[in-house]
Amino acid sequence: MRKCRRCTKPATLHITEIRDGEVQALHLCESCAQDYLSNVDVGETVDEEDVAFGTQADEDVDEVFEGADDLKCENCGITFKQFRSQGRLGCPNDYIVFRERLLPLLESIHGETQHVGKCPQHTPDASRKQYELIRLRNDLRSAVESESYEDAARLRDEIQALENQLGIESGEE
């Protein structure tokens, strides 16, 4: 299932654009697609930029977020445009400020946008449990994919126990 280039929800609209004889595909969820279609004039061309991450996904994002390059982090003073040209973020807060623009980028680099690895012990207990839940679900998916059904059963039990602790309504996926 392709994900939306803008917010990583499942893409439901697949727009094909022809620019300078080049065919470009753009995959968006419904709400982002509406936004895109209302903001982009058909047939307009996008200026070439010297960007650090010149992927197709990136170009798609440029079109969706035209004008958002001026977005600036008040913490470190870096704009998204600066990040694009130097390829380095300015401070941890940039991940919050530029989140919407980073999501498609992270998706194109890593294929995923949710961390499932180690987390610091300093994390508050409730957060750590939520976090553990993400990791367990990820492990469950891997176990099912590799047909390790015993592991999958054990992981389901662990997830169930943790969901009960956190008071989460368990919904079968």
Next chain:
Amino acid sequence: MDLETLTVTSGEWLRGTGPDSDIVVSSRIRLARNLAQFPFPPQADDGTRMEIEQVLRRRVESLSCTGRLGYISVDSLDQLDRQFLVERQLISREHAETHGPRGVGIGSEENVSLMINEEDHLRIQVLRSGYSLDECWNDINRIDDALEEHVTYAFSEEFGYLTSCPTNCGTGIRASVMLHLPALVLTKEIQKVFQALQKISLAVRGLYGEGSQAMGDFYQISNQVTLGQSEDQIISKLKEVVPNIIAYERRVRKALVKENRQRLHDQVSRAFGILQSAQTITSEETMHLLSSVRMGINLGLVEGIEIPTVNELFIHTQPAHLQKLRHEMLESAERNVARAAYLRQRLARQEPHEN
């Protein structure tokens, strides 16, 4: 820590032991970490960098799980010493070339190095000889936990450990193995390996990491993806692939011996002969010939020299090492003469091994 001492010793990771050490020279894992309260180094001014260095240096020096660490202020080193540490794989080229307050904590056996103010506030690195990714992970995980007791890392539940470059966020892990693949290079089979690795998002680099050439038939295979997979998954993926490459290299070596033992024996003996008697030799040619000799030793075609010696020569014949050993700055042509003299001294002539 005294750099002069390092000049005459050899990193523990070069000792040529450990699992599959005929093919796998070393295993390495590094973690990228940042403190929550500071801008990332590329965005920080010198005053802020100094503050970051002070905070982390104190923590690094008080680590108890690593044995005693020596601390070197990289900022106060001259270019030759910085290059020396790069050749030694204790700091990255970026760390050597950047500016402002920065430093590195180094374990006495050179298995651990902690770079402060590289691209990220902290880059923890653990190296081991041979194929030992799990041991590297256990070591580095312990160090990471010990540091985290005293500092607050930049971390988000969504994006994991936050890093200066988004290509490293999430786990911040880069796990790699350094493979010696002369037979696959000789038969051009290496291209198939590259293509296969590319398909599964594993990166291939040269001896000195990103952008470096694969001199001496050394290739570093590492993960590219750091977000959306756990550390275990990332390491497991490497562990699924590396044994296949090891088996492939061994199979091709065996085939080479079987098809034309005499030619191969001649090639490695000539390589050894040149290293023992050349009067002037470039770093590149040295690497190429040492690679042949290294394979020859593993195939029983060369005697009188051990793998740890060859591993050490790969590093000690690099430009900065050579100048440190000679205690003088040398131009390129002078280095070639000095390198040849050093090799002749280290490789006293042996009678060729009889078929």
